[in-house]
Amino acid sequence: MTALDRKLLRDLWRMRGQVFAIALVLAAATATFVLSMGVHRSLTETRDAYYARNAFADVFAEMTRAPRGVVQRAAAIPGVRRAEGSIRQYATLDFPDRVEPVRALINSVNEHGRTHLNRLTLRQGRLPEAGHAGEAVVDEAFAKANGLGIGDGVDALIYGRKQPLRIVGIGLAPDYIYAIAPGDLIPDDRRFGIFWMGEKALEAATDRTEAINALSVTLERGARQADVIRKLDALLAPYGGSGAYGRADHLSHAFLDNELMQLDALTQVIPPIFLLVAIFLVYIVLGRMIRTERTQIGLIKAFGYSGWAIGWHYMKFALAIAVLATVLGAVAGVWMGRGMTRLYTEYYHFPFLYYHISPGVFAGAAALSVGAAALGALGGMQEAVRLNPAVAMTPPPPPVYRGGWGERLGRKAGFSAIGHMIVRHIARWPGRSAITVTGVALSMGLLFATMQFVDASRTMIDSWFLRSQRQDLTITFIEPRNEAVLHALAQMPGVLRVEPTRAVAAKISHGNRTERGAIESAPEGAVLTARIDGDGQEIDLPPAGLMLSRQLADKLGVKTGERVTVEMLGGRRTRAFLPVVRIIDEFIGKRAYAADATLQALARDGAPAGAALLRIDPAARDRILAKLKTMPVVLGVTERDAALRKFEQMIDENIFTMLGFYVSFASAIAVGVVYNSARILFSERAHELATLRVLGYHRTEVGMVLLGELALLVVLAVPVGCVAGYWLAQMMTAMFGSDLFRLPFAPSRASYGYSILIVLAAATATALIVGRRVLQLDMVRVLKARE
Amino acid sequence: MTERPAGQESGQSRGLAFRGEELRKIYRTGETEVHALRGVDLAIPAGEMLVLLGPSGSGKSTLLNIIGGLDRATSGRLFYGDTDLTALDDKALTRFRRAEVGFIFQFYNLIPSLTAEENVRLVTNIADNPMDPAEALALVGLAERRDHYPAQLSGGEQQRVAVARAVAKQPGVLLCDEPTGALDSKTGIRVLETLARANRELGATVVIITHNVGIAAMADRVFHFLDGRIARTEVNEHPIAPSEISW
Structure with missing residues (x-):
């Protein structure tokens, strides 16, 4: 082993805390990549093999x-x-x-x-x-x-x-x-x-x-x-x-396709965030390392090593982190992938499951982390290559501070000397301060974007299960029925209200696009169904023409005021050319609505009810259900509350597993960024901190200089994180939407609050760990060592 | 100049700033022990100017750090006036430094992100009875440069800011470790003049470590260090002015 490689190993060991913190962030990227790519491929291959083996039809x-x-x-x-x-x-x-x-x-x-x-x-x-x-x-x-x-x-x-x-x-x-x-x-x-x-x-x-x-x-x-x-x-x-x-x-x-699409979206959104942060971290850590090892670099060059040999030495430092991250990420990704696949099989039923991750996925993960680490190392490597040995061996000039925004701000606010030190240091290293702020903000943004999925689900429950469907029971009939059956249902003791609903299959076309679906309607004065717009407003059925859900309108490429061709597939199978009078932002499905009269004019079938909606006295539920079982015309009965409970159960089981993943991943970013920033700050300021101690400042006061700067950066990151989170959440919500359902974007204040709290907690804990070094600061040794 | 055996008191009626008994300092690095001080007895009269001379590694800096409350003796006792410094905990030692001690180092140790005046303010903010930072800077002849950052000042100017920072709290003792080590003779003498002025006008006890034997001529007293002990003490009845020092 060459002497330089020995130095490399010892550097890695000496800086193990920072190395591990960066590896953790990179590992989160590779883990997510291995997880989503692995699960995606496993599910796709399982599905395709199943389809082929059992001859799943095409049409x-x-x-x-x-x-x-x-x-x-x-x-x-x-x-x-x-x-x-x-x-x-x-x-x-x-x-x-x-x-x-x-x-x-x-x-x-x-x-x-x-x-x-x-x-x-x-x-x-x-x-x-x-x-x-x-x-x-x-x-x-x-x-x-x-x-x-x-x-x-x-x-x-x-x-x-x-x-x-x-x-x-x-x-x-x-x-x-x-x-x-x-x-x-x-x-x-x-x-x-x-x-x-x-x-x-x-x-x-x-x-x-x-x-x-x-x-x-x-x-x-x-x-x-x-x-x-x-x-x-x-x-x-x-x-x-x-x-x-x-x-x-x-x-x-x-539904399966929708799930795979969401996994794809995950691969596209999450790993890039971690990779970006990792690039930043490698950049600042290696930059600092090269600055402190300046004299050594000069010396090694003076011995006759080429600039490239030294540049490659530092590049290897970054690559070692990438290798560690790949291993950590691959292990975590495989493990989480197994768990996630198991979760899928609770809802998606296959006779067999190929859970295997191809070498290509691991190679891809390795390429990502090596690429990110190398990219981050480029700046430092270049600096090491360029350093003139004669210049390098003389101590670096003291950092130059000049009046700037930091100084003006401090003077205006009447800062103490410590306050000036904090603000000017931030202003002196704007790039690195921005990296700290960005890193913490991204961590918060990621947390927020994940947390708001809970809000989205709650909004969906509220809109779909509670406000849109107000019936207790939905009863479908063997064949469309008329008034007599509705009347019989209304006579049952405990039934408070009965309303018919209609849905007639139709093809709707606009230009060369055609969508198959149904036109839904409810009688005038119906109260058991409602159509809720994205902003929570209840929308009436249009007196004439059609109202389309946003998804259907987007699919057809139609705007309000344009006309669509409607070809009824039920009733008398008429054709009509109807205006779209309104587009409604709904969450579930591609839907079309028309007033009862409009639908009747299209179907011309005497308006039989396809289903009946019942509101019942909860006390009479069992009796009513027992009676319905014996009615020959009843094809099926659905209880709204059962579907609601199932939905809530799924949220509880899955979203919290997912949240668990992301809380730990996002915390990894916060920890990685704050830890490395703190270590760099500490190494840069050890001399100043020791001087303050000599001048008679207490440990806690000295700690303020270090932690104060970090705290200020983290606090600055909070609003940035809220904006980043809002933006990221909006993007993810859009990416997760499909024909089947669209997620509402309705983040709650609590989600902001929790993301802020979690990131602050992670940052505080990390900063305190580094802050402990202030307590152990050896004034004499630090001051003797010339910076 | 009269000579006496190691560290013994001259018998002057003035009170003592420091009194040390059997001070020892052992550094342990790995398996090796370094005996930096091997039983030092000393008495430093208040208000005097003391110079510590001796080869590298003879224990001068160790002693300076211990009497300045930056470090602790491994054994022995050290009093500042009536206060037993060896009995103080870390907090109390910090308070001692804050109230009584001004430090000056070879490499200035100014905070680069603070202007000259703010570097002084760093001390006046926490001292009990400080002078005005502007006054301290005027004392070292840098009133005009108060708004300059360290990087905008010459080495001598930076050291004078360090002196201003040290004297601004009106300390009882000024401890200087090679204060002129990085300076040319002209600037060095300028710095020594400000130290002499602080000694004269503020009544501070001044302790200077130096390799420059010429500086000993301006001291009231000189400790010669050898192998962790004070080998001998000189008392200078007629200290000269810094400007007369042959560099």
């Missing part, structure tokens, strides 16, 4: 009822490789000892194993056999949540008829990776499950002999999905087709 369509022969015609569409028809039917399950409604979505599966698309993976048992009408396979998550096993029985109300089901298999399928009940956001495995029954048995149970109501299609390589969708729509229109759609609009796929 999906639902219709009221079509003869099975339509499948052949769909298969004949150019670009279609395989088409398969099935029946999908919602049902209510009856667990005798439970009052709350439990719903199932029952799919047909060929009894002879001839189902080729969206194939089931059986975990236990077998498929239903022909001739055994009540046999069913149940999805694994639902079975687990409800304690169901092979051989267990459960009564289902299918299409108005009670049918006992016997579980013969437990499995899962690629079209239900994320299985949620209609209108829900989060899976509730106890209250909603996927079932599979034999084709013939389900045909019989739903009065659809040799008929289907769902079609799945895979495409030939190179086929244009839009063309196939157009042809399928034409084919299925006579059978009540509600519009074919690709994977992007498939609920399970879309």
Whole structure:
């Protein structure tokens, strides 16, 4: 080992505190990178393998009822490789000892194993056999949540008829990776499950002999999905087709995609912040190191070492930090990735999970940290290379202070000598002071941007669950119903109010963009639903024309006052050219609204209610739910509070895990920045501090010089951090939004407060650790050593 | 000039600024012990000008640091007037420095971010009975340069600011470690003149460490150090003025 390398090792050891503090910040970057890239790739690969193995379809369509022969015609569409028809039917399950409604979505599966698309993976048992009408396979998550096993029985109300089901298999399928009940956001495995029954048995149970109501299609390589969708729509229109759609609009796929997109956003936003701070830190620490080792550098050069040899020596110091950071970050990233993947599998159900991180991810992480460290080291390295040995061996001239803003400020404010020392030192090293302020501010910004996700979720709960949906129960019917059913519901004891709602499937186009969805409406005077704008205002349905949610309007590229083409996929399937009279900033989904009369004019179907909303007396809840179970027309019952609780539970479980990560990561920045700043300050000012002690200043007073400067910088960082956090949070909120939902941006004062407090606490603790050195300051030794 | 055995009191009626008994100082660095002071007895009369002479490592600076309350003796006792400095804790030693001691070092130790006047103010802010900073600067002939930063002053000027800073609190003792070590003869004499003036006009006891034997001629008393002990003491009945010193 060369003497210079020996020096390097000893320098690293001597400065281990600072080295570790920088490595921690860099490690946070690599950890986040390994975490999000690793999880992203693992989930993507798992999903793709699952899709390929189980033949997840490319295009999906639902219709009221079509003869099975339509499948052949769909298969004949150019670009279609395989088409398969099935029946999908919602049902209510009856667990005798439970009052709350439990719903199932029952799919047909060929009894002879001839189902080729969206194939089931059986975990236990077998498929239903022909001739055994009540046999069913149940999805694994639902079975687990409800304690169901092979051989267990459960009564289902299918299409108005009670049918006992016997579980013969437990499995899962690629079209239900994320299985949620209609209108829900989060899976509730106890209250909603996927079932599979034999084709013939389900045909019989739903009065659809040799008929289907769902079609799945895979495409030939190179086929244009839009063309196939157009042809399928034409084919299925006579059978009540509600519009074919690709994977992007498939609920399970879309939710998973949304999750992957968020992971991607995480990779794009978080590591750069840490890398930036790490670059700064390496820059200031190495700069200081070279200044203190100036004489040594001159001496080594005088011995005949080249400038580059010395420059490379300091570069290696930075690279050693990067190596340490990569190892720390990789270990932390793998560990956290495992935890995060496990969290995902609670909501996303796969039959297997590839959790492995490719060497490329580690290489990428290493490249990032090495790159950042090298970039930070460049300035110092250059200085070392350029230093003239003769000049270097003479002591550096004293730092020059001149009157400037620091002095004017101090004089105006009537500072004490100590106050002047603090302010002028900051002004004398504006770059480094700015780095400290920026670092602490970024740490705060990151904390704030993470914390406000809790605010966003709370705002979403308030807006969506409490203000937008004011019903206690939502009841869907087997087929659209009219006034008589609503009247019957209203007569039930304990029911306080009944309101119908309507939603008719439609395609809305603007220019060459088309979106599939539904036009929703509520009768005049309805109070159980409301549309809440981004600023919390309640918006009435427009008297004429359409009101679109911001997401839908953005997708269509339409502005208020422009017209869109509406093609109804329900009712009489009319077409119309309607103005968009308002755009509403909603959080959930791509939605379109119209007044009851407008929708009636479009659908021309006598305005049947698709669902009824009920407000009930809580005391009568159990009785009402029990009664609803026995009503044949009821397809399903959803309790708003159950969905709300599930949502809150998810926030509690996940956001706090996430917050835990980010609080520690953001603290790593604050600690890294404050620790290094403090050490540099201390080394620069040791001489002055010792002088003050000699002059008769007490330790605490001397500590004020050091900690006062840090405190001032940290306090300056607070407003900067609030602005940075606001900006970062806004960017992240926008990046996390998708077709499915958009996060509200509504940061609370508490989030500002907590971020400030956490950063101040981290900074104070770190500063005090360095401040302890003031107590141990050896005046005599410091003053003898010529700076 | 008369000579006496090591450190013994002259028997003058003036009170003593410092009285030390068997002062020892041992530095431990790793496994080696360095005996910097090997049992020093001393008596420094108040208001005198004392010069410490001796080769490097003979214990002069160690003694200066101990009597200035910057360091503690490993054993022995040291009194400032009636106060037992060896019994004081860190806080009390700091108070002692704050109230009684002015230090002047070879390399000035000015705070580079403070102007000349503010460097003086650093001391007057915390002293009990300070003079006006402007007055202290006038005393060293730098009234005109009060708003200059150290980097804008010559070495001699910086040292005179250090002297002004030391005398501004009207200290009981002025301790100077090689105050002219970094200066040319002309500036050095100027600095010594201000020290003599402080001694004369403020009545401060002045202790000067120097390698410059010529400076001993301006002292009332000279301690010659050798191997951690005061080898001999000279009492100078007729101190000369700094301007007469042969450099």
